Amino acid sequence: MAAELHVELVAADRSVWSGEATLVVARTTSGDIGVMPGHQPLLGVLESGPVTIRTSDGGTVVAAVHGGFISFADNKLSLLAEIAELADEIDVQRAERALERAKSDTDAASERRADVRLRAVAAH
Numbered sequence: 001m002a003a004e005l006h007v008e009l010v011a012a013d014r015s016v017w018s019g020e021a022t023l024v025v026a027r028t029t030s031g032d033i034g035v036m037p038g039h040q041p042l043l044g045v046l047e048s049g050p051v052t053i054r055t056s057d058g059g060t061v062v063a064a065v066h067g068g069f070i071s072f073a074d075n076k077l078s079l080l081a082e083i084a085e086l087a088d089e090i091d092v093q094r095a096e097r098a099l100e101r102a103k104s105d106t107d108a109a110s111e112r113r114a115d116v117r118l119r120a121v122a123a124h
Contacts, residue, residue: 003037004056005075009063011084016063020056024077026070027051033070041073048112050087050120051079062087064120066113083113087124090117 007024009017024035027049035042046068053061068081099114101107 005035005037005039005072005077007053007077007079009051009053009065009079009081009084011081016081016084016086017053017061019053019061021053021077022056023052023054024079025052026065026079028070035070035072035077037075039072043071044069046070046079046081048116050116050123051084052123060124062120062124064090064113064117066116085117085120087120090121092118092121095121 004020004022007017007019007021008015022036026033027047028044029047030044033044046065048066051063051065055061064085064087065079065081066083068079071078095114095117099111099118102110102114
């Protein structure tokens with residue numbers, strides 16, 4: 001059996017995903033990071049970006065994450081996000097409209113959120 005780590009992806013308002021994984025890739029303020037079983041303990045600040053979880057059964061879970069924290073110790077990875085949505089939950093047309101609105105309003109923060117949502121869907 002392959003080595004695993006336990007992953008908890010939690011948003012401010014709900015538990016988004018929980019399970020066993022072999023690899024998690026996330027964007028931090030220090031850059032992209034990949035966490036595998038046995039990784040050094042870490043604590044970091046999440047940037048807005050897609051998070052990719054390679055599940056123990058060979059599947060892939062992708063989520064759009066907007067800010068928060070990542071911590072890893074004792075083969076337990078916690079992603080505590082301000083906002084997080086699984087790629088399966090994202091309404092692509094709505095996200096595209098939000099991106100266009102944000103561009104026309106020159107709202108950089110909204111544009112970034114919409115872009116991250118669309119990248120998460122594309123990565124899924």
